[in-house]
Amino acid sequence: MAGIPLFQHRLFSSGIDTKRNTSFSTLNSDDILYFKDILDHKNVVQDEDRLVAANVDWMRKYKGSSQLLLLPKNSEDVAKILKYCNSRCLAVVPQGGNTGLVGGSVPVYDEVIINLSAMDKIVSLDKVNGILICEAGCILENLNSYVENEGFVMPLDLGAKGSCQIGGNVATNAGGLHFIRYGSLHANILGLEVILADGTTLDMLTTLRKDNTGYDLKHLFIGSEGTLGIITKVALLTPCKPSSRSIAFLACNDYICCQKLLAEAKQSLGEAISAFEFMDYHSVEMVLAYTEGVRNPLPASPYNFYVLIETTTSDELYDRTKLEAFLLHAMEMGLVSDGVIAQDLNQASSFWRIREGIPEGLLKAGAVYKYDLSLPIQVLYAIVEEMRARLGNTAKVVGYGHLGDGNLHLNISTTHYDDKILSEIEPFVYEWTAKVRGSISAEHGLGLMKADKIHYSKSAETVQVMTSIKKLFDPKGIMNPYKLLPHRLFQD
Amino acid sequence: MMKILVAVKRVVDYAVKIRVKADKSAVETSNVKMSMNPFCEIALEEALRIREAGAASEVVAVSIGPAQCTETLRTALAMGADRAVHVDAGAAPVYPLSVAKILRAIVEEEKPGLLILGKQAIDDDCNQTGQMVAGLLRWPQGTFASKVVLDKEKQVATVEREVDGGLETISIDLPAVITTDLRLNQPRYATLPNIMKAKSKTIKKISPADLKVELRSDIEVVQVTEPPQRKAGAIVSSVDELIHRLKDEARVL
Ligand SMILES: Cc1cc2nc3c(=O)[nH]c(=O)nc-3n(C[C@H](O)[C@H](O)[C@H](O)COP(=O)(O)OP(=O)(O)OC[C@H]3O[C@@H](n4cnc5c(N)ncnc54)[C@H](O)[C@@H]3O)c2cc1C
Numbered sequence: 001m002a003g004i005p006l007f008q009h010r011l012f013s014s015g016i017d018t019k020r021n022t023s024f025s026t027l028n029s030d031d032i033l034y035f036k037d038i039l040d041h042k043n044v045v046q047d048e049d050r051l052v053a054a055n056v057d058w059m060r061k062y063k064g065s066s067q068l069l070l071l072p073k074n075s076e077d078v079a080k081i082l083k084y085c086n087s088r089c090l091a092v093v094p095q096g097g098n099t100g101l102v103g104g105s106v107p108v109y110d111e112v113i114i115n116l117s118a119m120d121k122i123v124s125l126d127k128v129n130g131i132l133i134c135e136a137g138c139i140l141e142n143l144n145s146y147v148e149n150e151g152f153v154m155p156l157d158l159g160a161k162g163s164c165q166i167g168g169n170v171a172t173n174a175g176g177l178h179f180i181r182y183g184s185l186h187a188n189i190l191g192l193e194v195i196l197a198d199g200t201t202l203d204m205l206t207t208l209r210k211d212n213t214g215y216d217l218k219h220l221f222i223g224s225e226g227t228l229g230i231i232t233k234v235a236l237l238t239p240c241k242p243s244s245r246s247i248a249f250l251a252c253n254d255y256i257c258c259q260k261l262l263a264e265a266k267q268s269l270g271e272a273i274s275a276f277e278f279m280d281y282h283s284v285e286m287v288l289a290y291t292e293g294v295r296n297p298l299p300a301s302p303y304n305f306y307v308l309i310e311t312t313t314s315d316e317l318y319d320r321t322k323l324e325a326f327l328l329h330a331m332e333m334g335l336v337s338d339g340v341i342a343q344d345l346n347q348a349s350s351f352w353r354i355r356e357g358i359p360e361g362l363l364k365a366g367a368v369y370k371y372d373l374s375l376p377i378q379v380l381y382a383i384v385e386e387m388r389a390r391l392g393n394t395a396k397v398v399g400y401g402h403l404g405d406g407n408l409h410l411n412i413s414t415t416h417y418d419d420k421i422l423s424e425i426e427p428f429v430y431e432w433t434a435k436v437r438g439s440i441s442a443e444h445g446l447g448l449m450k451a452d453k454i455h456y457s458k459s460a461e462t463v464q465v466m467t468s469i470k471k472l473f474d475p476k477g478i479m480n481p482y483k484l485l486p487h488r489l490f491q492d
Numbered sequence: 493m494m495k496i497l498v499a500v501k502r503v504v505d506y507a508v509k510i511r512v513k514a515d516k517s518a519v520e521t522s523n524v525k526m527s528m529n530p531f532c533e534i535a536l537e538e539a540l541r542i543r544e545a546g547a548a549s550e551v552v553a554v555s556i557g558p559a560q561c562t563e564t565l566r567t568a569l570a571m572g573a574d575r576a577v578h579v580d581a582g583a584a585p586v587y588p589l590s591v592a593k594i595l596r597a598i599v600e601e602e603k604p605g606l607l608i609l610g611k612q613a614i615d616d617d618c619n620q621t622g623q624m625v626a627g628l629l630r631w632p633q634g635t636f637a638s639k640v641v642l643d644k645e646k647q648v649a650t651v652e653r654e655v656d657g658g659l660e661t662i663s664i665d666l667p668a669v670i671t672t673d674l675r676l677n678q679p680r681y682a683t684l685p686n687i688m689k690a691k692s693k694t695i696k697k698i699s700p701a702d703l704k705v706e707l708r709s710d711i712e713v714v715q716v717t718e719p720p721q722r723k724a725g726a727i728v729s730s731v732d733e734l735i736h737r738l739k740d741e742a743r744v745l
Contacts, residue, residue, distance in 0.1 A: 042729040243523060250684075297681050316525075317563070324687060331684050340681035343567045344527035345507035347681060 020109045021481055021490075024091045027067055027110065031088065035070060038080045043071035043118060054113050057106045058099045058160075059363060059370075061417075062448060064107030066093070071118040074135075075193060075201065075232040081114060082230065083199025091478045094226035096168025097139065099160035101359075101370055102447025104225045105168070108482045114230065116167050123233065125150055130238040131190060131207045136167025136231045152238035155182035159356040167231045173223030175443035177355075180404035181274040181312070182239060185222050191235035192218045196228075197474040207235050220469065225445045226480040228473045242274075242312035244319040248327055249351040250339035251303035255381040258305050261335045262377070262403055265309060268326045272319065275310035276404030280384065283358050283400040286413070290361040294353055297340045307336075307403070308355050358400055358409075365396075367417045371410040371429050374439035380408050383432055387412065390428070395421055407442040430456040445484070452486040463489075493549035494605030494666070496539040498573065499595060500532040500555050502564040503615040516715050518585075519615065528564050531610025533571075534672040537679040538640060539608050540572045547642045550574045552602060556594055558583050562695055569690035570682035576695040581707060590700075590707050592624035597703035599629060604667065606649070611636050611671040622671035632664035635671040642666075 035044045045051065046068060055064045072078045085092050091111040098105045098115075107113060116137035123133040130152045134143060141161040144154045156169060158176035168174075170192065173185050182188060191205040204218045221228055252258045258278050265273055281304050288296055298306075313319040323341065330336045342348035362368045375383065384399035387410065391397060394414070401409040410429065414421055433440050434456040440446075446454055454463055467489045470477075477490050504510060504519065505527040511520040528536075539551045553568035555561040556579040565576040579594050586594075599607060607629075612619035626633035634640070634651030638659065641650040647666045652659050654673050700707050728734045739745045 244525075295678075298683075327684055328688055331688070336684065339684040341570075341684070341687060343570070343682050345505045345525060346530075349507065 021091070021477070021487075023089060023476075024111075024478070024481070025089045027090065027112065031084075031090065032068070034084060035068070035081070038084075039070065039072065039077060043073065045069040045071065054095065054098070054115065055106055057101075057103055059101065059368065061367075062103035062106050062108075064093070064109060064111065064113075066107040066110055066113050069113045069115060071115055073118050075119075075195065078114070078119075078195045078230050078232050079199045079201055081112075082195055082197055085112060086198045086476060086478055089476055089478065091481050093480050094167075094171065094230045096137070096165035096171065097160065097163040099164045100168065100172060100447060101372070101444045102441070102449040104172070104445055104447030104480065104483050108448060111481065116165060116230075116232075119167075119232065120165075122146060125152075125238075126207065127151075129207075130240065131235060132238050133191075133205065133207070133233065133235045134166060135233055136165060136170070138166050140164050140166060140169060147238045148241055151241050153241045155188040155237060155239055156185065159359055166234050166236075170222055170231050170234055171224060171226050172445045173443070175402065175405065175407065177275050177277065177402070179402060179407075179443075180276055181271075185236075186219055188237045189218065189222055189234065190237055192221055192231055193233035194218075194221050194229040194231050197476065197479050201232075202229070205233050205235055223445065225447060225484050227470060227484045228479060230479075243314050244316035245274075245310060245312045245348065246319050246323045247308065247310045247342045247348045247351050248323060248339055249297045249342075249354070250307045250309065250327070250330075251298050251337045252305040252307055252335065253337050254304055257335045257337075258307055258381075258403060259377060260333075261307060261330055264330060264333075264335065265326065268329070269309075269311055269322065272311040272313050272322065273309065273404065274312040275308060277308040277355050277401070278403040279306045279308075279355060279358065279400040280304065280381075280398060281306075282396060282398040283361075283411075284354060286361040286365060286396075286398060287354050287357040290364040291353070291357040294350070294357060297351060297354075298338050300338070303337055306354075308351055355400070358398075358411075362398070362411050362413055365413045366415045367413070369412040369414075369422065369425055370444075371408075371412075371425075371440070372442050372444040373408045373410060373429075373433050374406055374442035375408055375433065376436055376438065377403070377406050379436055380406060383408070383429065384410055386432070387425070387429070391421065391424055394424075402442075405442070427456075433457075448483050451483055452488075454485065494547075495550045495552060495602060496542060496548045496606045496608060497595075497599060497602055497604040498532070498536045498539045498551060498553050498568070499591075499607070499609045499621070500536060500553050500564055500568050501529040501610070501613045501615075502526050502555060502557055502561050503529045503613050506530050506614060510718075512716050512718050516717060518713065518716055526560065526564075528567050529610050529613045529615075531612060531614070531672055531674070533610075533679040534674070534676050535608040535610050535670075536568055536571055536573060537677045538637075538670075538672060539606070540680070541677065542606070542640075542642060543572075545642075547644050548605070552577065552604070554579065554595070554598055556581050556586055556591055562697075565695050566690065567682060569693045569695075570687045571680060572686060573693075575693055578695050578697045579703070580697055580699055584707075585709075586707060587709060587711055588618050588620035588624055589710050590705065591621050592628055593705045594700055594703055595621070595625045596628045597705055599625075601703075605647075606667065607631070607669045609669070609671050611673055622669055626669040629667075629669070631667055631669050633669040633671070634662055634664050636673045637670050638673050638675045640670060640676070 054069045093107045093111040095115040119135040119137035156176045193205045194202045388397040396413040439457045505525040551573045553573040554577040609622045636653045639652035
């Protein structure tokens with residue numbers, strides 16, 4: 001992690017009520033004894049260094065002060081921990097790979113951290129239907145290597161794959177790079193096992209494609225960000241591994257070209273498209289400046305926009321020929337100004353490294369304000385330009401994201417966190433998004449960062465129903481408090 | 493002005509995890525991603541740079557192997573080679589001496605001033621073809637090149653070679669054979685405009701018989717086996733446990 005500036009100061013978006021909920025107990029020595037009784041001693045962690053790592057988020061932006069990290073080894077451990085915490089009114093924060101980008105995976109105060117990393121067993125893989133059952137703590141990349149060996153792929157892929165866990169992915173309803181092809185986790189998760197705050201196990205771990213028996217509760221936990229229960233097991237659909245993958249890295253002169261290119265690609269390449277990512281010049285500049293071993297595939301001249309298109313099919317020659325023909329046509333139409341097609345896997349991964357290296361580049365560049373917006377595609381880039389004009393030279397504004405899904409990652413990079421800059425960004429960015437009926441969280445979730453901003457995307461009535469659901473599943477409010485919903489709704 | 497001939501081989505992609513066939517006769521290649529041998533990519537890049545610097549007029553890529561070699565040659569053309577020759581040798585493996593004989597025959601026909609090859613192919617790691625063809629042609633050779641400088645007037649190449657203790661610089665008369673090492677250059681990508689241009693370039697197909705070369709397998713592969721599996725690592729939870737296990741299990745302390 002060399003080169004990353006040391007932890008700056010704790011940052012909360014303005015308006016979040018950050019007072020600790022006084023109805024929560026504080027940890028005492030009997031609690032520790034109890035946990036040591038039910039878990040292996042080494043899974044009851046009080047070591048300073050390990051607690052520091054677990055208290056701070058990936059961006060080093062949010063920092064809690066938990067004194068205890070628990071590493072359950074199975075669902076029973078989780079049930080016992082939660083039952084006890086609920087009875088003692090000890091607040092908890094479920095934690096996966098701690099790669100979340102909205103401050104949801106770390107404590108706000110002294111919540112007990114329940115990290116799932118010791119629950120990383122693969123239960124089964126149905127090789128006829130491609131249905132994987134595994135524990136929630138399995139790391140996404142490991143699962144992908146496992147299923148790839150058997151001829152399948154995970155239906156999601158994201159830059160944090162080497163650290164994030166499938167449980168965390170489900171809890172955040174992560175989207176990622178292949179959403180355009182395989183769709184949301186709501187479509188790919190077949191079953192879940194969840195432990196509720198009071199230790200009750202909800203066994204919804206079926207592998208059926210069709211099951212209309214009552215309310216489909218598992219969907220409530222997909223995207224619940226650890227506020228309703230702890231996900232302990234996951235059953236999901238893994239598509240067949242495509243035998244051929246082609247990747248092109250393209251340059252476009254303006255945003256209109258990117259849009260038209262997307263429309264044309266959908267027409268010509270159809271179901272073969274597995275990724276359609278876009279990056280503005282400033283994002284690529286950021287990666288090139290801060291990532292070792294990455295080179296600009298189109299060094300001859302700078303372009304305003306870059307697009308990465310990936311197609312996957314079951315026939316290599318067909319795949320290549322089709323993508324090539326489409327791109328040559330797009331170039332003749334003037335939609336693409338220049339471009340390269342990967343000739344081998346090494347080149348393919350070097351193109352991906354550019355797109356996937358943007359978050360890390362931003363992290364190394366200093367402080368960063370991240371916004372993950374769903375916007376109508378026609379106006380998706382307008383917010384970046386407006387923000388750039390608004391902030392002038394006080395900050396670097398970059399825009400990139402999953403263009404094929406209408407998902408913009410708007411990032412504002414500065415040397416340090418500064419309330420004055422923040423007040424220029426917020427609430428402007430949220431109001432702008434609400435005005436065009438976009439979403440203030442396309443895929444990262446609300447976490448702590450946007451808990452009290454939910455009304456920009458959801459009506460008062462909807463939020464009210466969500467609050468009732470939260471109270472039903474977790475009456476004492478111990479599950480990941482202060483996150484997802486405005487805290488004031490629980491302070492009666 | 494002189495012509496440069498570059499040999500390019502189609503091999504299992506560098507990033508693919510290699511699997512050995514169940515009968516241990518060879519590496520599994522069916523349904524496996526194949527690409528241009530990385531050292532051949534470097535050889536081609538060097539040839540293109542020499543042409544772009546004005547020291548050569550034409551770069552010809554040649555590949556020897558099954559029908560699918562034309563895909564590898566398409567890549568070579570898209571990178572910038574002017575034309576390509578495919579020597580269709582069928583599906584059976586072709587060993588270095590046969591490849592060297594075929595290359596000699598093509599050299600006699602094309603009369604290039606330079607023949608550039610990768611120092612080895614990453615599939616069989618033979619590191620023989622360049623040396624053999626230099627011997628057959630009685631040409632000087634600069635192997636493991638990490639830098640090549642041509643003197644057009646004097647018709648000599650100065651080649652920096654990566655040897656055990658450091659770098660050796662040699663000067664060889666043209667025509668010559670050069671084999672490339674990893675650090676010689678960083679190959680370019682195939683750009684759309686170049687892919688477009690490549691569409692109108694030709695790949696000439698010939699057979700070993702056309703060149704009067706008889707394919708003989710002068711070596712016999714007895715067995716191919718996978719390297720022994722590495723034992724999985726273990727995570728220790730404390731320094732004490734680490735010391736304990738280093739002492740009692742690994743017995744290194
Ligand atoms: C480099 C980088 C790239 C990223 N790219 C993308 C992207 O393309 N698309 C995208 O959607 N996201 C992306 N993310 C963010 C994404 O949300 C997370 O990477 C991932 O989904 C979270 O998994 P995790 O295991 O790290 O969860 P954590 O960060 O540990 O937790 C995230 C949330 O889930 C809860 N949680 C975790 N595990 C459980 C569980 N077992 N049960 C209940 N609740 C749980 C936590 O309490 C927290 O609220 C990226 C992050 C990084 C750092």
